[in-house]
Amino acid sequence: MNPILAFYRSSIGRKWVVAITGLVLFGFVIGHMLGNLQMFWGPDQINSYAVHLRDLGPLLWIVRIVLLTCFVLHIQCTIALARANRAARPEKYAYYATKQASKASRTMIVSGLIVLSFVLFHLMHFTFGWIDARNANLHEAAQDPLLGPGRHDVYRMVIAGFNHWPVSFFYLLGIGLLCWHLSHGFASVFQTLGLRNHRVEGFLRWTSGGLAALVFLGYCAIPLAVMTGILTDTNHPFGTPEQHPDAGHGAKTAAAVAR
């Protein structure tokens, strides 16, 4: 058999693919969180960040293709592994018990599949704007009317999105399960890549739990801040109002455009 194919089809080869793609996706989760947290610095900060991302052009598409490939491979390999794992035990134990396996480690496929549905919802919600079409296409007030509408107003799109409590609740649930998934997944990467031993075992366990908790707090901060009124169209803790005097005005203009 072709040695590349043999590696890819072996149990350990598939685990390598899951670990490496998982690590790439974890990197994205961290980067995306840091980007999102700019919400707390107000519309100018996050909207110009969005413009910077769009301006990456072909580079943005390369990142998107790499992420999508990792996403598909991660799911394809874990499903193949899970099927083989189920097939390896046709007769179940009458008495089920474990000695130490964490709940997160025993529900990776379930948490993973719910996170998948959450990611699809998230893309439809904020990227494609299919869920809430009225708020998906907001723009800042034009600096110069001759140049057309201003920057895409990510800030108010997010505020409007999280003002619906069922949506915010689904986000909290999705992020919670993602972090549950990461709490086992992050440490597992090191075991699969052969980098775990006695000396780093405890460190990896704590880092894995700590990073999952940090990611949870970082992502949940935004919907929670919107629902509690800390983040509103005109109010954001770290931004200075002088920098973007058009924030309130922009809302009215965009609402008028939407109508």
Added chain:
Amino acid sequence: MTSTNGHSQTLETDQPGAAQRHGGKVMRFHLKIWRQANPQSAGRMVDYEIDNVPTAASFLEMLDILNERLVARGEDPIEHDSDCREGICGTCSLTINGIPHGGQRGSATCQLHMRTFRDGDTIYVEPWRARPFPVIKDLVIDRAAFDRIIQAGGFITARTGSAPEANALPVPKVAADLAMDAAACIGCGACVAACKNSSAMLFTAAKIAHLNYLPQGQAEKDTRVLNMVRQMDKEGFGGCTNQYECSAVCPKEIDAAFIAKMNREYALASLKDITTGLGSAVD
């Protein structure tokens, strides 16, 4: 009761008061035991009540007592594997209340004593559950899949004849210790039985590591890991999901870090196979 001869003891305990005469206490248990006539037939859990079990009896001696009584009643005894009864051979293989070898840290079923249970407990006794370990009868399973993994690479190729001078080949102390830790594996299969995926990675990793750490194992290091992992997959064992249940039930407490080593060596050997080709030895 300190005798190693289970049978003479069990016959005595059948007589009322025998255990008391030895100065011990007796216990009573509700047992639920897997009975299966042959590999083809469907098995089921069967209930047994057993009393007058000395607290000093081991789990296997308790089964001996039960079997003596079943035979006396004209019933088929419960088939189960055992050999050395001192935790070094890896023959006994019972899943007790869902945990292979019963959950006592670093011990095999034969070293588990009835005094660790409470009087009147209900105890589930099942065989190892894995597709590559088919049940032969009752609690006896076929572990030949492990033998085939060993045949695929768990050896070194050496010239037969006079043994070389032992001190001619220096072995670093750390390597010798790690190789010895891995070589402690007795191949009982509890790792497979405990894993929710019936994965044999702890066994295979230990067998690879104990040779790959040593200078004698270096020549076939890469082909060993490729061949043994491929055989492991071929037998139908599942994959590791890094829960380390295997290590937690292992009577020899083999470390799951050996699996990390196997993962690393398998990837490196595959890379060598892809770039330079390890030859037709690997298929």
